[in-house]
Amino acid sequence: MTEHSLYLIKAFFLGIIEGLTEFLPVSSTGHLILVGKWIEFFSGDAKVFEVVIQFGAILAVIWIFRAKVAHILGGILTGDRFSLKFARNILIAFLPAAVIGVTFLKEIKTVLFNPLVVATALIIGGFIILWVERKPQSEVKTPNISEITWFQALMVGLAQCVAMIPGTSRSGATIIGGMAAGLKRTTATEFSFFLAMPTMLGASVYDAWKNHESLTNNDVTAIAVGFLAAFVAALLVVRALMRFVANHSYRVFGWYRIALGLVIILWMLV
Numbered sequence: 001m002t003e004h005s006l007y008l009i010k011a012f013f014l015g016i017i018e019g020l021t022e023f024l025p026v027s028s029t030g031h032l033i034l035v036g037k038w039i040e041f042f043s044g045d046a047k048v049f050e051v052v053i054q055f056g057a058i059l060a061v062i063w064i065f066r067a068k069v070a071h072i073l074g075g076i077l078t079g080d081r082f083s084l085k086f087a088r089n090i091l092i093a094f095l096p097a098a099v100i101g102v103t104f105l106k107e108i109k110t111v112l113f114n115p116l117v118v119a120t121a122l123i124i125g126g127f128i129i130l131w132v133e134r135k136p137q138s139e140v141k142t143p144n145i146s147e148i149t150w151f152q153a154l155m156v157g158l159a160q161c162v163a164m165i166p167g168t169s170r171s172g173a174t175i176i177g178g179m180a181a182g183l184k185r186t187t188a189t190e191f192s193f194f195l196a197m198p199t200m201l202g203a204s205v206y207d208a209w210k211n212h213e214s215l216t217n218n219d220v221t222a223i224a225v226g227f228l229a230a231f232v233a234a235l236l237v238v239r240a241l242m243r244f245v246a247n248h249s250y251r252v253f254g255w256y257r258i259a260l261g262l263v264i265i266l267w268m269l270v
Helices: 003-021 029-039 048-052 054-064 064-076 081-112 115-132 150-162 170-180 185-208 217-245 251-269
Strands: none
Touching: 003 029, 003 048, 003 054, 029 048, 029 115, 048 054, 048 064, 048 170, 048 185, 048 217, 054 185, 054 217, 064 081, 081 150, 081 185, 115 170, 115 251, 150 170, 150 185, 170 185, 185 217
């Protein structure tokens, strides 16, 4: 097996990891950093691979929710009140992370992309999930996505900013942030999916454009392979997650994060 073939196999494997973890509250970026280090996959100093293959996962979400996306886009053009309100909420939630991401993306990659940061964020995030899940769903004030207020959308957007720290989890931050703001678990999960569309599309396009001159043919091929693998894996995960949250809490993911974070710290100390 050639070195290039092995490189593409590793990219395919990481694409699967991305698709499986992107929409779970366990941090896909954290898993990519850890697994990439474990299998000795070097994606370059710019870390474009880890960012761009996320778009494969988001395309899976767009495909699954294509009917709702088309309905909302059509409603915006016709002035439908719900569609306009929903678009407003997505924009409000999107802007904080967009501004911070464009301003500090390079510094975030340089300083925070390391196992210790990932482990710490995993553990802290796990305890936050356990704390938020203590609130009974029967006491939730906003059960439907059509009832989300602009302030709740802003709270979700601010929570998404924290997810720029590797190991935090974008989906975890937005879902748990939404639940803390009063959204029902299933509502927070669905809103997180829709918010991921502009967020991850913007991050992927911006990062690829900003670093396109440094990408080699091997980089582009690896990104394409990882992109496809992430798309297929995410198709399976998103449907399964929506069924899961209808009847279960996120506590299991909270405990998983804490356990994984402790294992990483022990691994670093050995």
